[in-house]
Amino acid sequence: MREWMHTPIGVEPERWTTWSDCRRVLAVAHTVADAQRLMDPLAVLAADHRVQVVFTIAPHSVFGAGVEEWLNSMGAVVAPWEQAVRSRFDLALATSVSRELDRVLAPVVLFAHGVGFNKLVPVPGPGQDGPERQPYGLARDGLVRDGRLIATRLVLAHTRERTRLERVCPEAVPGARVVGDAAVDRILESLNRREEHRRRLGVGSEERLVVATSTWGPSSLLGAGREHLDRLVREARTRRCRVALLIHPNVWAAHGTWQVLSWLRPWSEAGLIVVPVTAEWTGVLAAADAVLGDHGSTSLYATLLGRPMLLAPHGEGDIDPASPMGRxxxxxxxxxxxxxxxxxxxxxxxxxxxxxxxxxxxxxxxxPGRFAQRIRAVLYELLDMPEPQGAAAARPSPPLSFDLPGRNL
Structure with a gap:
């Protein structure tokens, strides 16, 4: 069990802190994907000296491997879970629905885990053909506990998501706010630096780049569609074409970095660029001339590029037909x-x-382009503080910088 911290939370933390009288915001991460997603709304708070952000890692997550290492690499303050849920905060942010959120002593703002609330999950209740399934993140079972809403605010990217929410959990609609999607904003910003991203990936001026993207699970591109990726890598070797692979963080968490890289080594030795989980994926996606995807969120984000796409022929049974990914x-x-x-x-x-x-x-x-502005208004309303002067700060997209065989980026 980790030792409890003395600052910036604990017994009399004001004795040890330099910035005082701060509102305290708790960021609850279940997975690396959660932690990365949380950085977008936190960017609008980060520079405000009136706000102290504390992270914690929710227990019992299937894909929890690597979260602490990722947060430590960011230099974040990470409180032990049991201390975090015994401390009062002015606000809490989360991107995964779980029963652990019941214990948080703060108004909770819940963000989407990906794009579009696409994936169906079983929910308790009788059904003629087995358990009923509802979209993850919108299902009533995840949003209401003992007749009480878990989240004070549910953040949506699109007005149509509010309509879907009305069908499955109408009591959550008054707390829902449509603010946009920070990943969309980062992709649009990355498109303005497309040539820079291609150069950093080692793609030559006369070469084409295909980005392959895999979500997690047995029906993903890496789970059921490996033959399509294999064909693509083999064909690209004989053409002036490179292939880069974006892998969902849950894949790395479930199997381990060493194992994933070992399995992919024959392809990487044939020229496949395996993008690490720590890299900024929006820059890689923006660099693409075409995309081979599956039923994961990154494939839906790829539609913003307006470039040729193919989707692996699997995973439809996991997706809500009413969602954007369903279409x-x-x-x-x-x-x-x-x-x-x-x-x-x-x-x-x-x-x-x-x-x-x-x-x-x-x-x-x-x-599009307005997530930072709109989410700042939501968060500061709940913090009961005036917003800072000036434009809301969006999370910057760092330049791509990771080692590639034979390349020096």
């Missing part, structure tokens, strides 16, 4: 074993395909 799976072309995967990815888009991608992109976020 993407119905409308975007699928990877097959017929013909050249690379030729299909580097094709010229038809007018219909361009229109479809634009339409899907509009379902990702209602307020």
């Amino acid at each position: 993407a799976l119905r409308t975007l072309p699928r990877a097959t074993t017929d013909g050249s995967t690379l030729d299909r990815l580097l094709r010229e888009l038809s007018l219909w395909e361009r229109s479809t991608l634009r339409s899907l992109a509009t379902e990702v976020c209602s307020h």
